[in-house]
Amino acid sequence: MARFLFPLLLFLAMHLSLTGQGLYDISRFSEIRIYFKEKNWQEILDSLRDSPGEGRLTTAYVAVNGKKYPGAGVRYKGNSSFNNVRKSGQDKLPFNIKINHTQRELLLPGGYSTLKLANGFRDPSMVREVFAYEVAGAYLPAPKAAYAKVFVNDAFWGVYTNTESVDKPFLLHHFADTTGSLIKGEPDWQWKRPASCPDKKLPTLNYLGEDTLCYQGIYEVKGERAWDDLIEFTRTLNQNPTAIEQILDVSQMLWMLAVNNVLVNLDSYVGGFAQNYYLFRDSSGVFHPVIWDLNLAFGGFRLLTEKDLLNDEALQHFSPFAQYRERNPDKPLLIHLLDNELNRKMYTAYCRTILEDFFYNEAYLSRLEELQDFLEAEVSKDPNYFYPRAAFRDNLSMSVQAHGEKIMGITELMHPRIAYFQRHPLVSAPAPVIEAPVQEMTPNGRMIKARVSGAKRVWLFYSESAKAGFRRVPMVADAADPEIWATEVFILPGGRFYVAAENDLTAALSPRTAGQNAYIAK
Structure with missing residues (x-):
């Protein structure tokens, strides 16, 4: 097993x-x-x-x-x-x-x-x-x-x-690597764009040409090759999007997009300024996303574009396909990743997993109350707390005024949002069921098998070694038992793999938190 x-x-x-x-x-x-x-x-x-x-x-x-x-x-x-x-x-x-x-x-x-x-x-x-x-x-x-x-x-x-x-x-802990390029989506609001550059001022991951000057007021970078790596990423994403999975951990990126969407964190790539993320390119050449600056999650920021402010109902019903559905040209990451049918289904599966783990069961509410119980005594003594003292507890469930704006209560936002997702035709669609896969050594590598019900296609994502990026190959149904899917690949001990199964509407993953987690080749 x-x-x-x-x-x-x-x-x-x-x-x-x-x-x-x-x-x-x-x-x-x-x-x-x-x-x-x-x-x-x-x-x-x-x-x-x-x-x-x-x-x-x-x-x-x-x-x-x-x-x-x-x-x-x-x-x-x-x-x-x-x-x-x-x-x-x-x-x-x-x-x-x-x-x-x-x-x-x-x-x-x-x-x-x-x-x-x-x-x-x-x-x-x-x-x-x-x-x-x-x-x-x-x-x-x-x-x-x-x-x-x-x-x-x-x-x-x-x-x-x-x-x-x-x-x-952080990089050592998550990637066992500190030598790669680190890129941050962080616009300099005082930057004067060179006249020769495209009219872009936000870190939208649009391709702006080969001149690094066109990127320097939009992104912050560390690493000798970081500007070249950024340009390569944007060029691939926009001009050859089917090749992006060769240089990007797509699963991790889909998780980041799903977290930002479910939590209505619009001060992020999915919102008006397309900011607050990192890309780290490891020594094997794979880009990984790192989520950043979540202080305005749960509706603390309302700008969907630079001009469009969402009202309460729009935040509660914020679509998992917002910006993609409208084909916003300043959201190439959303467009090109979700244009891929499997990616789109995995993304809905990731939204569903977040909701099941934290929200459908109301675990989030217990956790928020626990955090507030821990904080309350010290916050009550904070001489520079910005708000009326009652707002600390009130804002868990109701709107309060803060810095000239209404800040929705967290449950005021999430209770209708949970109901919205429970009715969503894709997020709530029945998913395939995957039993934990087994691995068997063969003369040419290893055979990975999994019992899957309710699937039309099944895929194996694998990395040959612990540090290699993931590749994707189809699994094949057994003629005698069509619920058994298998494929043979070469994976060294310590390499990683996970299984994705799709039906007409959505997907399932095994392990269900695939991307962050994976099975280990023995």
């Missing part, structure tokens, strides 16, 4: 145990104390924010859970979470702290060098971001997130969300 790597519950348990000690332990608050030498530190940080580059103010030291890090560098981070809060004259701005700013050898537990602290902008409930990362992390590479009490010069500055930075420790 093939061995299943990390079923969902085991994954979540291991995820929690791995983070049980350290910065991202969700069961306790980290304590972060920032000590500035300058009395006008806020003015200096404002000026650095307005200057080109990523200048930082050097601190006397930053203390993290009691350990001092001299000379750490601080700057403000964020876009709307900075700009709107600064305009309102409030002090609780988001921080980016570089622990080894002046002393390169200094590292946080786990090898981290950067702290990213979000301020709860547009989230009176204070649970959107942490819970959204918990959901995402069950299905694709996603940062960990927990809570921190932040002090500035010994004054309590407030409760922040502490999100894992996507850098070397």
